Amino acid sequence: MDDSSMEANDRIRAAANFLLQSPPGEINDVLNDIRNIISDDDLLQEGIQPALREYNIEQFTVVDVPDTNHQSIISEAAREGDSLESEERFLDPRSKISFLFDHLSLEASDPVPFEPDETHEPYRSALEAASLSYLKAHFTDGVTSVFSPKDGSSRYVIQIVANKYNPTNFWAGRWRSEYIVDLTSNRVSGKMLINIHYYEQGNVQLATSHTVSFDIPPAVVSASPNTAASKILALIEGEEGKYQISLSDTYQEMGEKTFKGLRRALPLTRQKLDWDKVMGYKLGAELSGSKPAFPNS
Known part of the structure; x- marks a missing residue:
């Protein structure tokens, strides 16, 4: 070479x-x-x-699913297991459609119906309905996908992503969350990931993540799929609510304490500097209020 x-x-x-x-x-x-x-x-x-x-x-990129009026999430959980990377297919369990996805154009093509696993579909469908209700209540622009267990496991996957782009005001943000509902251990484990970019006269990025894990109560385990799904999403709602509150408290503390400890809000003169007149300032005279160091300056 x-x-x-x-x-x-x-x-x-x-x-x-x-x-x-x-x-x-x-x-x-x-x-x-x-x-x-x-x-x-x-x-x-x-x-x-x-x-x-x-x-x-x-990043849980979302795509318009062909022949539907909704979007689905591109993720490892959505990838059809036997598809090659060169001809990679992804599943949309909501419409029961498999499609090709172009990672450059971000477009789906060649939709093909697929038959879901009859054993898992009732519980998966119930989790999907509960996730859609949760999404509608708490996210302005959000997409959710719920996937059936793979490889003989009993782990359902719930994924949520919400994007907010505001280039006019120089900021953008993304919320991602993923939860594994394991009906063998009767436990839910998950993570929340947040990315925010603010770039007005600067470049500041926030990337944070939080993991959670909790048991599914016995009464929920023995309930019908629809009831169990609603209860599980209520528990997820509680965890995400607590994390959002903790983030708000952290940001407030950073604004009131951390950032103030990094630098002075005002210079020693206790007055803001007039940058439009900065070329006319006489150092040691106007900034400190003392006599000019050089009388003829």
């Missing part, structure tokens, strides 16, 4: 790392900036495909 090829590969690897760190809703902006650096669309597209796939799956 010659030096130019090695340099091109290094640039592609760097580009892939940049893509994986893209803030919510801004991956196209990052990709366009990278195009200007690489200046080779064919090489770029080939080299970043694995990074795009990883990003879409990790």
